[in-house]
Amino acid sequence: MAENKKVSTVSFFNSRLTSVISIALVLFLLGLILLMGLLSNKLSVYVKENIAFSILLKDNQKEADIKRMQKSLDALPFIKSTEYISKEQAAKELEEELGENPETFLGFNPLQASMEVKLHSEYANPDSLKLIEKQIRTYTSVTDLLYRKDMMEMVHNNMKRVGIILLTLAVVLMCISFVLISNTIRLLIYSKRFLIHTMKLVGxxxxxxxxPFVRYNVISGIFASILAILMLTGALYYLQNELKGFIQILDVQSLLIVYAAVLGLGILLSVVATIFAVNKYLRMGVDKLYYI
Structure with a gap:
């Protein structure tokens, strides 16, 4: 009797452990997709907000007029930051790049004073730039705008493409995850199908x-989520050691969102899969229970 109880306990532990590990692996993959989505979004914002364009200014502008214009630009909702670059500073930067001052062989400074402007990420796209350019050209001090339109279009299109790919992967993986978790839970409940039928007979x-099945699998889902979170943390630690500065792209709030999402999905998928599995046996007649 004691031996049978021991075998039953070991079997129960093994089945639960297998279930937790199976669900944890699926949640780990889901967590990776969520992390990749957040990373791509952070990188998109970082790249877009660091693509600057130059506003070329007319010569002989008064410093007070330039400061007034810069203050006006900083107040615009789509501009993140501005930096004034004088003719002398522009010549110095060119000298550092070329190794020779243009005034030495030309006899004068051919460069114009400019305003380096960076946009908020949501405005750094081709459609918004057309409207922004039109508005900035209304300033009387502006002679021209210089920016890499092709680069901005490329960044915008590539980030959009990456977003669609990650969203598609997330949806596909979510469906696969539900099927795998559902099958794992169904196997656990399979051995209890006659108990379910007996309980149904007694009213x-x-x-x-x-x-009780939902409660049991919610606990399994929580354990699986914790295991998946530990695996994700280990993966992030490894990436941080391999790619210095990688972890700085993700802030603590973003990581907490991913961990909370993994925990929530672990519980949600376990509950839904359990309900589907138990309902299957609730609808079955006793004769069918012997042939499945």
Missing amino acids: ATPGFIRR
Whole structure:
């Protein structure tokens, strides 16, 4: 009797451990997709907000007029930051790049004073830039605008493409995850199918029958989520050691969102899969239970 109880306990532990590990692996993959999505979004914002364009200014502008214009630009909702570059500073930067001052062989400074402007990420796209350019050209001090339109279009299109790919992967993986978790839970409940039928015969309601199975698998889902979070943390630690500065792209709030999403998905998928699995056996007649 004691030996049978011991075998039953070991079997129960092994089945639960297998279930937790299976669900954890699926949640780990889901967490990776979520992290990749957040990373791509952070990188997109970083790249877009660091692509500057130059506003070329007319010569002989008064310093007070330039400061007034810069203050006006900084107040615009789509501009993140501005930096004034004088003719002398522009010549110095060119000298550092070329190794020779243009005034030495030309006899004068051919460069114009300019205003380096960086936009907020949501405005750094081709459609918004057309409207922004039109508005900036209304300033009387402006002679021209210089920016890499092709680069901005490339960044915008590539980030959009990456977003669609990651969203598609997330949806596909979510469906696969539900199927895998559902099959894992169904196998656990399979051995209890006659118990479910017996409870149904004695008048137990479907909700009463489902409750212990849901509670059992919610606990398994929580353990699986914790294991998946530990695996994600280990993966991030490894990436940080291999790619210095990698972890700085993700802030603590973003990581907490991913961890909370993994925990929530672990519980949600476990509950939904359990309800589907138990309902399957609730609808079956006793004769079918012997042939599945």
